[in-house]
Amino acid sequence: MASNGAVPFWRAAGMTYISYSNICANLVRNCLKEPFKSEALNREKVHFSISKWADGKPQKPTIRSDTPDA
Amino acid sequence: MAMAALRREGRRFATHLLSPRPIAAIRSPSVSEEDVPLGVRNISTQVVRNRMKSVKNIQKITKAMKMVAASKLRAIQNKAENSRGLWQPFTALLGDSPSVVVKKNVVVTVSSDKGLCGGINSTSVKISKGLHKLNSGPDKESKYVILGEKAKAQLIRDSKKDIEIIITELQKNPLNYTQVSVLADDILKNVEFDALRIVFNKFHSVVSFLPTVSTVLSPEVVEREAESGGKLGDLDSYEIEGGETKGEILQNLAEFQFSCVMFNAVLENACSEQGARMSAMDSSSRNAGEMLDRLTLTYNRTRQASITTELTEIISGASALEG
Numbered sequence: 001m002a003s004n005g006a007v008p009f010w011r012a013a014g015m016t017y018i019s020y021s022n023i024c025a026n027l028v029r030n031c032l033k034e035p036f037k038s039e040a041l042n043r044e045k046v047h048f049s050i051s052k053w054a055d056g057k058p059q060k061p062t063i064r065s066d067t068p069d070a
Numbered sequence: 071m072a073m074a075a076l077r078r079e080g081r082r083f084a085t086h087l088l089s090p091r092p093i094a095a096i097r098s099p100s101v102s103e104e105d106v107p108l109g110v111r112n113i114s115t116q117v118v119r120n121r122m123k124s125v126k127n128i129q130k131i132t133k134a135m136k137m138v139a140a141s142k143l144r145a146i147q148n149k150a151e152n153s154r155g156l157w158q159p160f161t162a163l164l165g166d167s168p169s170v171v172v173k174k175n176v177v178v179t180v181s182s183d184k185g186l187c188g189g190i191n192s193t194s195v196k197i198s199k200g201l202h203k204l205n206s207g208p209d210k211e212s213k214y215v216i217l218g219e220k221a222k223a224q225l226i227r228d229s230k231k232d233i234e235i236i237i238t239e240l241q242k243n244p245l246n247y248t249q250v251s252v253l254a255d256d257i258l259k260n261v262e263f264d265a266l267r268i269v270f271n272k273f274h275s276v277v278s279f280l281p282t283v284s285t286v287l288s289p290e291v292v293e294r295e296a297e298s299g300g301k302l303g304d305l306d307s308y309e310i311e312g313g314e315t316k317g318e319i320l321q322n323l324a325e326f327q328f329s330c331v332m333f334n335a336v337l338e339n340a341c342s343e344q345g346a347r348m349s350a351m352d353s354s355s356r357n358a359g360e361m362l363d364r365l366t367l368t369y370n371r372t373r374q375a376s377i378t379t380e381l382t383e384i385i386s387g388a389s390a391l392e393g
Contacts, residue, residue: 016255016259017322018326019255021251025248026248044246044247047239048249048253049238050256051237056230061238
């Protein structure tokens with residue numbers, strides 16, 4: 001298997017299987033031809049705001065977003 | 071003069087009897103009856119007219135919201151039903167074990183960001199609270215991860231100390247797998263867990279949503295459960311390709327399972343939200359219609375009463391002159 005040697009590397013880099021598979025998925029999307037390529041890339045937009053709590057108090061929320069202005 | 075005042079009082083009394091509810095509802099501090107200037111004979115129907123107008127506008131809004139929810143529902147229902155194929159293989163392979171007892175429990179409550187969608191958020195909060203109570207004790211603890219504004223507002227009140235992460239603004243773009251997987255990744259990295267219990271409303275039909283719990287176990291717990299037998303024991307009968315150990319495979323599987331289950335949960339919940347909003351808006355436009363009918367009846371009756379009185383007065387005046 002091709003990914004045989006690669007498995008420990010992405011895990012060692014602190015990545016989870018999810019981020020690893022996401023990078024792979026993005027790679028596949030980039031292999032598409034236009035117009036399907038931009039369509040597929042536009043479909044997968046990330047936007048949410050996440051805030052961690054410590055000792056019953058919210059910390060500053062961080063916004064994870066693909067669109068820079070938002 | 072005294073007679074006129076008496077009659078005015080009497081008529082005012084009569085309107086109260088006729089329409090106990092609408093008048094009580096429209097009586098605001100600014101429109102007290104004592105404001106009626108002396109010598110005014112008819113009760114102004116202006117207030118009722120304004121009320122009717124506002125009810126009509128509310129009805130228009132709720133009708134529009136219903137239409138919007140219906141069209142959104144159709145798109146998202148398709149997605150949600152397709153996404154069910156993502157978690158089903160996992161359940162077939164690993165099974166679903168909601169009753170597993172572990173040390174670190176994390177309850178992931180999925181709710182909506184917007185309101186006006188019936189009781190779906192309250193149900194998922196209620197179930198989450200039950201799970202939380204069930205899974206906290208001297209040798210085990212449970213924490214909350216909250217998705218959506220509405221569950222946040224309800225859980226902040228009494229479970230402040232147990233909240234780990236709050237995630238909002240999920241539905242700004244149409245929901246997609248990349249987004250949910252990034253989110254699941256963030257949860258995995260920031261929360262320590264032995265079992266994740268995801269609470270969401272599973273879409274059944276436009277009027278029925280089943281509050282559902284999906285359990286995702288951490289790889290260590292899966293291994294432990296596999297050794298103790300049961301459904302998870304079948305895992306050994308699978309052939310593993312490549313040089314990965316069983317532990318690695320299980321960790322990858324658990325992570326991927328979590329993101330898939332989350333994806334399905336978020337979609338199902340969004341679908342239920344639209345469905346619930348649709349039926350809520352439907353019943354509220356019906357209620358507005360009923361209210362409008364009642365108000366119209368009151369309005370017409372009052373108008374007719376004043377016309378009749380005036381006619382009687384004219385006729386009796388004329389007959390007094392004749393006689």
